[in-house]
Each structure stands twice: as C-alpha cells, then as structure tokens.
Amino acid sequence: MTPTITKEYRLPEYTGIQALRLHEAELVALRGNDVLMKVHAVSLQYRDLMVATGKYTPGVKDNVLPCSDAAGEIVEVGSDVQGWKKGDRVCANFSVDHIAGDMTESIRQSALGGPIDGVLTQYKVLPAHCLVSIPGHLSYEEASTLPCAALTAYNALHGPVPMKAGDYILVLGTGGVSIFALQLATASGAVVIATSSSDEKLDKAKQLGAKHVINYKKTPEWDQEVLKITNGRGVDHIIEVGGPGTLPKSLKAVKYAGWIHTIGFLSSEPSEGANLAMECLSKACFIRGILIGSRHQFEDMNRLIIAARLRPVIDKVFSFDQAREAYEYLESQKHIGKVVIKVVN
Ligand SMILES: NC(=O)c1ccc[n+]([C@@H]2O[C@H](COP(=O)([O-])OP(=O)(O)OC[C@H]3O[C@@H](n4cnc5c(N)ncnc54)[C@H](OP(=O)(O)O)[C@@H]3O)[C@@H](O)[C@H]2O)c1
Structure with missing residues (x-):
C-alpha cells in the first residue's frame, strides 16, 4: 500500500534549533511526473543552521520542512514518469529545477529546504526530473551527503x-x-x-x-x-x-x-x-x-565517485528522533566532513 501519511519536521518559527517540530502530515498527491521517495537518510548543511536561526538571506518559506539533502528509495511512480521504477536508489538535486546550465532566479526558487519544502521527512514527493542514481558502492547515509556539499x-x-x-x-x-x-x-x-x-x-x-x-x-x-x-x-x-x-x-x-x-x-x-x-x-x-550545481553536474560527479571508489566522510549519524541533537552537533563544529540523520531505523 502506498503511504499517505509521513512524519516530518517543520520550523514554525525561525528562532533556533529548538523550534524544530516533529509531527504527522498527509502526503500531497502524486502528479504524473512525480515519484514518492522513502527517505532513508538526510545530511545536514551549515545552511540548515542559518535557516533555523532566521539568518538565511536568500529567503525561506513560512513553516518550512527543512533540509536539502536526502537519499532514499522510490516507492511509487507517477503515470508519466519514464526511466525510474520502484526500488531505485536515488538522491534529489539541491535545486530541483536545476537540470543543466547556469543558475537563474526561478531555478534558485526551487531549492529544497528554503524557498520550497525540504526533505527531513519519512516520505517525500519529488519531480522525476531532479533525480540522480546513487553510486552502487555507497550506503544511503553516504549518498545523502552528495547533493549540496559534494x-x-x-x-x-x-x-x-x-x-x-x-x-x-x-x-x-x-x-x-x-x-x-x-x-x-x-x-x-x-x-x-x-x-x-x-x-x-x-x-x-x-x-x-x-x-x-x-x-x-x-x-x-x-x-x-x-x-x-x-x-x-x-x-x-x-x-x-x-x-x-x-x-x-x-x-x-x-x-x-x-x-x-x-x-x-x-x-x-x-x-x-x-x-x-x-x-x-x-x-x-x-x-x-558558486551556487551548488546542476543535475547534469551531479551525474558527472557520480562517475568520478564511482571510478575512484570515493566514500564520503561521515563524522556522526543521528536517529530521526535526534534531529535537534544532530543540528546542535553540526553547530558545535566538532565534526569533520558530514553529519547525517538516519531516517529509517
Ligand atoms: N555557495 C554554495 O553553493 C554553498 C554550498 C555548500 C555550502 N556553502 C557554504 O559553505 C560554507 C561551508 O559549508 P559546510 O557545509 O562545509 O560547513 P560545515 O561542515 O559546517 O563546516 C564548518 C567548518 O568550517 C571550518 N571553519 C569555520 N570557520 C573557519 C574559518 N574562519 N576559516 C577556515 N575554516 C573555518 C571549521 O573547520 P575546522 O574545525 O577544521 O577549522 C568548521 O568545522 C558555509 O558558509 C555554507 O553555507 C555554500
């Protein structure tokens, strides 16, 4: 059965990490070109701290579902989607509409976890055009670090x-x-x-x-x-x-x-x-x-990651319930490389 409910974090106010709220929400309906991703892992960025504290100047929507970087598995495919199927392991590009070429203002407004809702959730509806396959040698936790930092x-x-x-x-x-x-x-x-x-x-x-x-x-x-x-x-x-x-x-x-x-x-x-x-x-x-990169660059990068058998450096993994602790750890700057939240136990 396709899930219709997800547990997700929201930031009802931008007053700091303690404002993060976990709650249950109904999933939006899948349109023809969408897929439903079961999110396995989310990695944190310095930007997520800026968003939570109201210091992210490019702008954030009200009550945002935070975070931009996730790795997961496709569990449902819209009727018009081509090239993807249930079970595929995928990441979403940071700006979902940045497929190739230069950044534009409208592409910038498609950045996850800022101007549009992000990925700190159990299930996420995404347009198929933002998807990138995960290199086979990487775990979901490792792959979740690729969309922004890498x-x-x-x-x-x-x-x-x-x-x-x-x-x-x-x-x-x-x-x-x-x-x-x-x-x-x-x-x-x-x-x-x-x-x-x-x-x-x-x-x-x-x-x-x-x-x-x-x-x-x-x-x-x-x-x-x-x-x-x-x-x-x-x-x-x-x-x-x-x-x-x-x-x-x-x-x-x-x-x-x-x-x-x-x-x-x-x-x-x-x-x-x-x-x-x-x-x-x-x-x-x-x-x-630099403003992150396009899906085509993401695909090019993955070829290098596969050829060189690169493995992202993960400092610490937190559980979904420990999202606030994960943010606090990132803020402490004790880490080297990446801090990850494992969404699926
Ligand atoms: N433009 C873009 O597309 C884009 C994309 C991703 C990130 N960013 C930005 O890039 C920056 C880094 O992001 P991140 O995710 O890598 O952050 P991060 O993982 O939180 O990195 C923090 C680390 O930066 C180092 N640092 C702090 N102050 C420093 C200083 N004055 N000089 C040199 N190193 C310093 C520290 O390392 P040590 O403890 O080793 O000193 C600290 O642990 C942030 O400002 C972020 O918003 C921009």
Whole structure:
C-alpha cells in the first residue's frame, strides 16, 4: 500500500534549533511526473543552521520542512514518469529545477529546504526530473551527503578551467564542502593543502590525502605559509568557505591567474583595510561565486565517485528522533566532513 501519511519536521518559527517540530502530515498527491521517495537518510548543511536561526538571506518559506539533502528509495511512480521504477536508489538535486546550465532566479526558487519544502521527512514527493542514481558502492547515509556539499566542491573544481593533475588546491577548514574538495582533488591527482583550527582534524585530512596542512589558529598568517609551500607561486584553486574574513588572505595565497571559488561565509568578520578589487586586479585572478550545481553536474560527479571508489566522510549519524541533537552537533563544529540523520531505523 502506498503511504499517505509521513512524519516530518517543520520550523514554525525561525528562532533556533529548538523550534524544530516533529509531527504527522498527509502526503500531497502524486502528479504524473512525480515519484514518492522513502527517505532513508538526510545530511545536514551549515545552511540548515542559518535557516533555523532566521539568518538565511536568500529567503525561506513560512513553516518550512527543512533540509536539502536526502537519499532514499522510490516507492511509487507517477503515470508519466519514464526511466525510474520502484526500488531505485536515488538522491534529489539541491535545486530541483536545476537540470543543466547556469543558475537563474526561478531555478534558485526551487531549492529544497528554503524557498520550497525540504526533505527531513519519512516520505517525500519529488519531480522525476531532479533525480540522480546513487553510486552502487555507497550506503544511503553516504549518498545523502552528495547533493549540496559534494556537488558544490565538484562544481568549484570542475568549472570553466577545471583542476588538473599536479595543480595545488587549497581547502579552508575541514567541514563538508572542504573535505569533499580534498577527496575529489586527491582522486584527480592534484596536490591538496588543507587548513584547520585543529591538529587532530589535520591528521585526518592527511589520512584522506592532503599533502600539506596548516593550523590556521597557530599560524594566523596561513597565506604566507601557502606561498612558502608553493615556492612563492601560490595555489591554482581555493575552496573559499570563509568569506569576508578569509578572502583577503586567499587573494594573497592564490597564484597569478588562479581561481578563488567563493562558496561560504563561515568567517563573517570582514578584514579591515583590505582592498579586494586591487588585490584581485594585481593577481589577475578569477573570483567565481558558486551556487551548488546542476543535475547534469551531479551525474558527472557520480562517475568520478564511482571510478575512484570515493566514500564520503561521515563524522556522526543521528536517529530521526535526534534531529535537534544532530543540528546542535553540526553547530558545535566538532565534526569533520558530514553529519547525517538516519531516517529509517
Ligand atoms: N555557495 C554554495 O553553493 C554553498 C554550498 C555548500 C555550502 N556553502 C557554504 O559553505 C560554507 C561551508 O559549508 P559546510 O557545509 O562545509 O560547513 P560545515 O561542515 O559546517 O563546516 C564548518 C567548518 O568550517 C571550518 N571553519 C569555520 N570557520 C573557519 C574559518 N574562519 N576559516 C577556515 N575554516 C573555518 C571549521 O573547520 P575546522 O574545525 O577544521 O577549522 C568548521 O568545522 C558555509 O558558509 C555554507 O553555507 C555554500
């Protein structure tokens, strides 16, 4: 029997993690091009904390069903759906209407867990055009980490000038996006420099393939250290998750005509006195904003994940009932890689 009821979380107000409410709801009817996904696992993003605390500036619908990233199994297929069947293991793309090409304002409004309802639920109706097959060697928990963090890292490193073997890639911190960038870059023969606030996390980054590591607390002038490591040349690509507080140093650490992929805003304090326009000009470098990626890029990324047998780094798995604890753990920044909620026991 097709389920008609789901347990789901909602955020009736945006006052913090404690506002998360679990309740039962009726599922919306399946239209011709929809599938019903039994959600097995959901992974958390820094964005989910911003949404819960009312700090997510691109906008959130009222009483949102939060979270963007899930992996699950198709349990019902609409009458017009082609190419998918019951039992298929799938993820949904972050912006369900981002199939290929550039972001547009209307595609941006199709982002799960923000402008539209998300995936922290037992069952989810999704349009078939957003679906991507899960690589066979990955569990549902592992696959749930791919739609946002992994695809963002992939989009950065495979942009207009893709990284190549031998390139230097600088990843800031050891959160979800940065650890995926480390793994994708290492699998592609690039040389990774990783930074972190923690020596313990840097040890783990080395085990994952980072050739050089810098503790940015002990070495606040990490940009100078990057220049030393690269014999003054600078790095080819930077995974810039810090934002205003780290961008001036990234501009020092990048090579002439290198790429800075601006992704996050973890360090919101702007550095004083930095003239970013002049710094960018004097490095003749590229600063590229990233907004996750398309379904086609997701499919390309999965081919690399399958070829290199990559496995996402999961720090901790929480049960569905422990969603608040999972959010709190992510907020503590004790994790390395990803925090996951297992929806099916
Ligand atoms: N534009 C996009 O498409 C896109 C997509 C995904 C994420 N994002 C954004 O990217 C950022 C990272 O997301 P995430 O999901 O990877 O976050 P996350 O998993 O929560 O990562 C948090 C980690 O970032 C590191 N960090 C914090 N402050 C830092 C600083 N000043 N310098 C360097 N590292 C710092 C810390 O690592 P250590 O403990 O190792 O220092 C921390 O544990 C967020 O701002 C998020 O909103 C944007």
